[in-house]
Amino acid sequence: MNITWELAHLAHVELLTPKLDESIRFFTEILGMSISEINGDSAYLRAYDDYEHHSLKLTAHKHSGIGHFAWRTRSQESLENRAKAIEQKGLGIGWEDHECGYGKAYKFRYPDGHICELYFESNKYKAEGEHKSALKNTASKFPGRGMNVRRIDHLNLLAKDIVAFRDFQFGVLGGRMSETIIFDDEPKGIWVSVNSKSYDLAITEDHSGLSGRFHHLTYAVNSREEVLLAADIALENGVFIETGPHKHAIQQTFFLYLYEPGGNRIEIANPTARLILDPDYETVVWNREERMKGQAWGLKTVESFHTRGTPMPEELL
Amino acid sequence: MNITWELAHLAHVELLTPKLDESIRFFTEILGMSISEINGDSAYLRAYDDYEHHSLKLTAHKHSGIGHFAWRTRSQESLENRAKAIEQKGLGIGWEDHECGYGKAYKFRYPDGHICELYFESNKYKAEGEHKSALKNTASKFPGRGMNVRRIDHLNLLAKDIVAFRDFQFGVLGGRMSETIIFDDEPKGIWVSVNSKSYDLAITEDHSGLSGRFHHLTYAVNSREEVLLAADIALENGVFIETGPHKHAIQQTFFLYLYEPGGNRIEIANPTARLILDPDYETVVWNREERMKGQAWGLKTVESFHTRGTPMPEELL
Amino acid sequence: MNITWELAHLAHVELLTPKLDESIRFFTEILGMSISEINGDSAYLRAYDDYEHHSLKLTAHKHSGIGHFAWRTRSQESLENRAKAIEQKGLGIGWEDHECGYGKAYKFRYPDGHICELYFESNKYKAEGEHKSALKNTASKFPGRGMNVRRIDHLNLLAKDIVAFRDFQFGVLGGRMSETIIFDDEPKGIWVSVNSKSYDLAITEDHSGLSGRFHHLTYAVNSREEVLLAADIALENGVFIETGPHKHAIQQTFFLYLYEPGGNRIEIANPTARLILDPDYETVVWNREERMKGQAWGLKTVESFHTRGTPMPEELL
Amino acid sequence: MNITWELAHLAHVELLTPKLDESIRFFTEILGMSISEINGDSAYLRAYDDYEHHSLKLTAHKHSGIGHFAWRTRSQESLENRAKAIEQKGLGIGWEDHECGYGKAYKFRYPDGHICELYFESNKYKAEGEHKSALKNTASKFPGRGMNVRRIDHLNLLAKDIVAFRDFQFGVLGGRMSETIIFDDEPKGIWVSVNSKSYDLAITEDHSGLSGRFHHLTYAVNSREEVLLAADIALENGVFIETGPHKHAIQQTFFLYLYEPGGNRIEIANPTARLILDPDYETVVWNREERMKGQAWGLKTVESFHTRGTPMPEELL
Numbered sequence A, B, C, D: 001m002n003i004t005w006e007l008a009h010l011a012h013v014e015l016l017t018p019k020l021d022e023s024i025r026f027f028t029e030i031l032g033m034s035i036s037e038i039n040g041d042s043a044y045l046r047a048y049d050d051y052e053h054h055s056l057k058l059t060a061h062k063h064s065g066i067g068h069f070a071w072r073t074r075s076q077e078s079l080e081n082r083a084k085a086i087e088q089k090g091l092g093i094g095w096e097d098h099e100c101g102y103g104k105a106y107k108f109r110y111p112d113g114h115i116c117e118l119y120f121e122s123n124k125y126k127a128e129g130e131h132k133s134a135l136k137n138t139a140s141k142f143p144g145r146g147m148n149v150r151r152i153d154h155l156n157l158l159a160k161d162i163v164a165f166r167d168f169q170f171g172v173l174g175g176r177m178s179e180t181i182i183f184d185d186e187p188k189g190i191w192v193s194v195n196s197k198s199y200d201l202a203i204t205e206d207h208s209g210l211s212g213r214f215h216h217l218t219y220a221v222n223s224r225e226e227v228l229l230a231a232d233i234a235l236e237n238g239v240f241i242e243t244g245p246h247k248h249a250i251q252q253t254f255f256l257y258l259y260e261p262g263g264n265r266i267e268i269a270n271p272t273a274r275l276i277l278d279p280d281y282e283t284v285v286w287n288r289e290e291r292m293k294g295q296a297w298g299l300k301t302v303e304s305f306h307t308r309g310t311p312m313p314e315e316l317l
Helices: A020-030 A076-089 A160-173 A224-236 A305-306 B021-031 B078-091 B162-173 B224-236 B287-293 B302-308 C022-030 C076-089 C162-173 C222-238 C288-292 C305-306 D020-030 D076-089 D161-171 D226-238 D288-292 D303-305
Strands: A007-015 A036-039 A042-046 A056-060 A065-073 A093-096 A105-108 A115-119 A151-159 A176-183 A188-191 A201-205 A214-220 A241-247 A254-259 A264-269 A285-287 B008-015 B034-039 B042-046 B056-058 B065-073 B094-095 B107-108 B115-119 B151-159 B176-183 B186-191 B199-206 B214-220 B241-247 B254-259 B265-269 B284-286 C007-017 C032-037 C042-046 C057-062 C063-071 C092-096 C103-110 C115-119 C151-159 C178-185 C186-193 C201-205 C215-220 C241-247 C252-257 C266-267 C284-286 D009-017 D034-039 D042-046 D056-058 D065-073 D092-096 D105-109 D115-119 D152-160 D177-181 D186-193 D201-205 D214-218 D242-248 D254-259 D266-271 D284-286
Touching: A007 A020, A007 A151, A007 A214, A020 A036, A020 A056, A036 A160, A065 A076, A076 A093, A076 A105, A076 A115, A076 A160, A105 A224, A105 B034, A151 A160, A151 A264, A160 A176, A160 A188, A160 A201, A224 A241, A224 A254, A224 A264, A224 C222, A241 A305, A241 C241, B008 B151, B008 B176, B008 B214, B021 B042, B021 B056, B056 D226, B065 B078, B078 B094, B078 B107, B078 B162, B107 C252, B115 D303, B151 B162, B162 B199, B176 B287, B224 B241, B224 B254, B224 B265, B224 C186, B224 D226, B241 B302, B241 D242, B302 D042, C007 C022, C007 C151, C022 C032, C022 C042, C022 C057, C057 D266, C063 C076, C076 C092, C076 C103, C076 C115, C076 C162, C151 C162, C151 C266, C151 D242, C162 C178, C162 C186, C162 C201, C178 C288, C201 D284, C215 D009, C215 D186, C222 C241, C222 C266, C222 D226, C222 D288, D009 D020, D009 D152, D009 D226, D020 D042, D020 D056, D065 D076, D065 D186, D076 D092, D076 D115, D152 D161, D152 D266, D161 D177, D161 D201, D177 D288, D226 D242, D226 D254, D226 D266
Parallel strands: A007 A056, A065 A115, A151 A201, A176 A285, A214 A264, B008 B056, B065 B115, B151 B199, B176 B284, B214 B265, C007 C057, C063 C115, C151 C201, C178 C284, C215 C266, D009 D056, D065 D115, D152 D201, D177 D284, D214 D266
Antiparallel strands: A007 A065, A036 A042, A042 A056, A093 A105, A105 A115, A151 A214, A176 A188, A188 A201, A241 A254, A254 A264, B008 B065, B034 B042, B042 B056, B094 B107, B107 B115, B151 B214, B176 B186, B186 B199, B241 B254, B254 B265, C007 C063, C032 C042, C042 C057, C092 C103, C103 C115, C151 C215, C178 C186, C186 C201, C241 C252, C252 C266, D009 D065, D034 D042, D042 D056, D092 D105, D105 D115, D152 D214, D177 D186, D186 D201, D242 D254, D254 D266
């Protein structure tokens, strides 16, 4: 299969948190997610329409940041092809067996140090009893709790060397670049689309000198109205709102940026009105002048958005 | 003051339920309301932006139906004026002192037997601690639970003699008739507006031969999108949906009709995009041909909507 | 009648524009309003559910700003009572006969010089032919054009002396103060409610030393989603967006501020989910610390919002 | 490439109409689409975010119905592979050169007689001047006209033999079956997904004895609120509403069914909150009992929905 289409979707993200209990409470009570399993220092959670065992793993740690993230591939063959390609680049860590939600996975590092896994075998979530939805085509019951997030949407990482990230992503892993920021011939950010969603992963330039930093993780709701309701819920529950709700010019995402108690930036968004169905979609390029206009409706990007990332823990580097 | 403006708004409704605990659970967990007080066989509840002690009283009873309802008047003077006028018509029951949420009230019967109270003194709800909203102009915190109903909206009763009801309402109590159904010179229903909302009370014809029947009680949400979310929450929780979501031609109300476990019909609606600001608004009259078109977008009215009302308990008659 | 309730609603606003044709195009093509009449240098416009002949009069002038605005009273008697009270304060200008949309009006000045009229007789708009709505309770057909604004909502003026404005409004004209900003015992802004809407008029402090300045005029749409769509329409048509969409902490208004081609600030909002039904509502007071928090979800108020008003033309002063 | 992923998306549909001018007016003024080209008896139209030259071709004809429809493939190689496979089945018609919006196409018949084309080369739409969107990632400017449909969403055909259709679709053309109705082991309908959208094509059983019939063509809007606004626009413009707005249990589509003046059924929907990202998604099967429950919130399916299809013109059979 063409390398473009070998990844199926962003599967899950492991976030590290110095306040595990409070983080769990945030994702379950405020975002409306459910716990699939608690295992040692880690909790596995999913949104009501995530079809897998979990889309979020929360692990207790002295710092916030990202532990690892995972792509599900389109097939077992795709998984093996990609593992081989990564190995050839010398970025592979190796195969691991998982018992919690998914099967054999190939672990590796992205050029900026972020740890990632590829896998195909998935122990899909089977809703039972009170968790079963009245609609057979929904993974589990609409919770009617907090922000009612529907599914994992995308991940945004920071990286020092965008060119290296880009070459690795599209030359070795797959996907296509739906949008990019280029200032004076230097790429500053790229958006990776692997299916009809316009992106599952974004990487933006890190000016801090650090490696493997996390910018934000996004959960999707069904409508812009629900993003507005989420803002009220954040306000009413003392959750810090960094910026939004507003509409990004890039990708047209209607966004709301929050911080979970562990210190990781979380976005609530409604990005799916826009889809990329065009199989040879031409990358949209944003230049400096265009970026200076701010967000879609003119909101200036808050400074912290450009600078604040969550460092990768030393022992993972 | 002009009689038109002496009533301020529909204040609360007492519903009778043979399943008090299940009814309480329905209104708190599904609708997202809170309990202000439990007193003997009655529970007092309010929606998050209801400013009074309660807008709903649930009382255990062997049948479902309405116990009483209440109007708050615009002033103490209005209360006394209206009490006098009712007394003169011979429909008065008398003054009562309340300790639960409101002060001295004048009790009386509408011509079809429904028991009603007028009062002015209100022990307004003071949100404290975790119930306090981050927005000073909201009565209490947005719950983020179930349907998140905002406030009581309106009440719909059934009556054998619409003319008698109409004459009593507008000749003795106050308000103005925003809309009416007239078939062959016979009024079949009237909508009573006492403020800028286009109605707080509706009365439609009862063909059953019974008296004092209840049709439905409505709670408002902020948007039509939230009515759609409410439909999903009803579906996911096994709540019977009688009809909707759809838009009434009459009053343009975007509606969803449910049944609470005690057997009373409850509407979730978003009716406030429409306001009547015109002080000499001319009543909108609907004839048979117009009603035959069904609801705004052509949905046929379900048969049960025309026939099913909740009887008034014998001992209250 | 109690002075509180003698005004029915904000009826219309006359805006001055140095670009009459472009302003007309803005309000008809972008906002979706209709022209009721053109008369010399003035155009009379209405939103699709405005029940009167016009809610906006656009008059050609070398500067932008407000010409006059008008309240409709609840009755002819209210009109006469208020005219007498104003006369006694020495702020009256006198009675005028209008042929364009409304009858005999009493003209006067607010303490900061703004010209205002009171009237009761209204030549209500009668939709005919293609302008007739399929819904009998809508003033005219939903346009399906541009932002589809529904009705005039409120007016915001600037005044040097908020205390004088407040005393005149509530002591002579009527209404009640739903919200106010007070810094160190000095009122900085007041919000005037005359019906169940939480405000029809706002007055905020003018630091410029000028008199009779205009801040903004607001048209309402039915939902927050339509405010978001309006933002896209503004963006697509080169209309300057000053700030928004976002939610005001004050009054909870979901706002979008634009400039029409003549230079007047126009707001598109969805303020009616909140109503004040409480007849003895206690004014919400905002202090400096609370205002420093910015808008409801934390957006900082743009500087121009505090400083930019449209001056009153010299010859009207 | 795996056959599953060789089709990229539903590209365009040709509808026949006995009232070409009125049909053009409907799609441009009511739906808000634009004309790309008029060529003889055909008009080519697109929604504002359709990236190709057209998604709808309207052709004058004495009857309503479907002329042909087209899939765009993921690559030139996919096109050639599929053409070969069809040829082997004996259902091919042959290659054609198009000058109007797309390049070399392979024409063939589905088993029930519907004419279809596959192509890869596309003359993508380049918005210029006033049609250019302020957002670089939108194909053209948001129109602010009528229903503002965003893009073509899906097509529903009728067929006598669902098994034959299914075998041809998944055995020869590609895609996967996201949902199906099966009564007593007999398939009654299938939904074809070729990308992350849960379907681009649906085929339901035809009981009429006719061949090649058309059921409906769907355009997507961004939100459920816009579907509700579309219902009002239909109502205000005398467009017949067959059923809706409501939510399908199947696929969760929030729907509104209309008829265009030529007699073809058109759906306005907001189906994209649901995506299928799972690469080995298991087909959802609906049985008779489940279908008897009606739509998601209990609305009974209107009878005409089961019976009314638009016949294929004789000369095309």
